[in-house]
Amino acid sequence: MTAQKSPKTKPDKREVLAQALLDGTPLTELPARFIAAGYSEKAAAYEAGRAMKDPLFNAGKRVSNRLQKSHWTLDNYRRLHRADAGDGAEIPVVQTIEPDAFFRDYHHRNLPVKLTGLVDHWPAMQRWTLDYLADKIGDATVELQGQRQSRDDYEMAKDNHKRQVPFSEFIALLRQTDSSNDFYITAYNDTVNKQAMAPLWEDVGDISLLQSSGGNDGFFWMGPKGTITPFHHDLTNNLLLQISGRKRVTMVAAYDTAHMRNHLHCFSEWTSPDDIRALGEAAPKLWQCDIGPGEAVFLPVGWWHHVEALDHTVGMSFTNFPVDNDFYSDYPSEVEF
Numbered sequence: 001m002t003a004q005k006s007p008k009t010k011p012d013k014r015e016v017l018a019q020a021l022l023d024g025t026p027l028t029e030l031p032a033r034f035i036a037a038g039y040s041e042k043a044a045a046y047e048a049g050r051a052m053k054d055p056l057f058n059a060g061k062r063v064s065n066r067l068q069k070s071h072w073t074l075d076n077y078r079r080l081h082r083a084d085a086g087d088g089a090e091i092p093v094v095q096t097i098e099p100d101a102f103f104r105d106y107h108h109r110n111l112p113v114k115l116t117g118l119v120d121h122w123p124a125m126q127r128w129t130l131d132y133l134a135d136k137i138g139d140a141t142v143e144l145q146g147q148r149q150s151r152d153d154y155e156m157a158k159d160n161h162k163r164q165v166p167f168s169e170f171i172a173l174l175r176q177t178d179s180s181n182d183f184y185i186t187a188y189n190d191t192v193n194k195q196a197m198a199p200l201w202e203d204v205g206d207i208s209l210l211q212s213s214g215g216n217d218g219f220f221w222m223g224p225k226g227t228i229t230p231f232h233h234d235l236t237n238n239l240l241l242q243i244s245g246r247k248r249v250t251m252v253a254a255y256d257t258a259h260m261r262n263h264l265h266c267f268s269e270w271t272s273p274d275d276i277r278a279l280g281e282a283a284p285k286l287w288q289c290d291i292g293p294g295e296a297v298f299l300p301v302g303w304w305h306h307v308e309a310l311d312h313t314v315g316m317s318f319t320n321f322p323v324d325n326d327f328y329s330d331y332p333s334e335v336e337f
Helices: 011-021 027-036 040-054 053-086 099-107 130-135 167-175 187-196 198-205 254-259 275-276
Strands: 093-095 113-116 141-145 162-166 219-223 229-234 238-244 246-252 263-264 288-291 293-298 305-308 313-316
Touching: 011 040, 011 093, 011 113, 011 229, 027 040, 040 053, 040 293, 053 229, 053 254, 099 293, 130 167, 141 167, 162 167, 167 219, 187 198, 187 219, 187 263, 238 288, 246 293, 254 305, 288 293
Parallel strands: 093 113
Antiparallel strands: 113 293, 141 162, 219 313, 229 305, 238 293, 238 313, 246 288, 246 305
């Protein structure tokens, strides 16, 4: 005796309507969505007609329409920028840029740029070897991100990865590690490290693009080759600077956000640039550059970036531009997409 298959349960009408709103389905196609979900033509017509009279559904439809308009506007920027720069253009490089030119051509236009010649005068450029750092900081307690390889979402769960160790222990681990993404001193550890690293700030000077001077205005980064900061976007404009070692920075423009699988807060589900390249013609454009000692890259607010250390690295990042840089106060931080 052949067992009969149980009839497939059709989804609740609210699920059909919710998905139709998320997909931006035109009202004229709403009955077809119900039919595709297993409803009869009569039931589909009835549910579609009922939905069109529902004030909550209509409010949701208006929100969906506004979202589609935003996507249309951003996609126009995408097409225009592709036509201007091409699909394979690299981030431009400018030597010793003047502040007026930086703000006019890049900051205010929300465009990335690699910059050289900003910190050649810093004593840190010659002094900050592992031996020097170990001597200056000694056994002071520092905070780092540890055991990152224990979970895939280490960046989103960074509070769970905070560890405090003597700086001498961190240096010893760094010396014996060829490549790893398991431990990393990052900007997120700044609250503890600002004081611990205080002896270093005398080695840090001015940057002409920033409002004030001294390392106390920056965030310290240090880790082995192989550390990765996965795709995310910041809520401020940032200047990422290398003092030793090299990093590879891969970026996606803010106007390509709809293509970045932004599933939570400011994070992407894409784990690497190769994931995006695998999309082929549908992939958002990747902007890329390597930054080495004395070089910096401007990360415009809203631009997605993935950062990989190509060597053991020491660097800093800064947000203290002499213009409004508060793009976080009204950010919907608890929104899941």
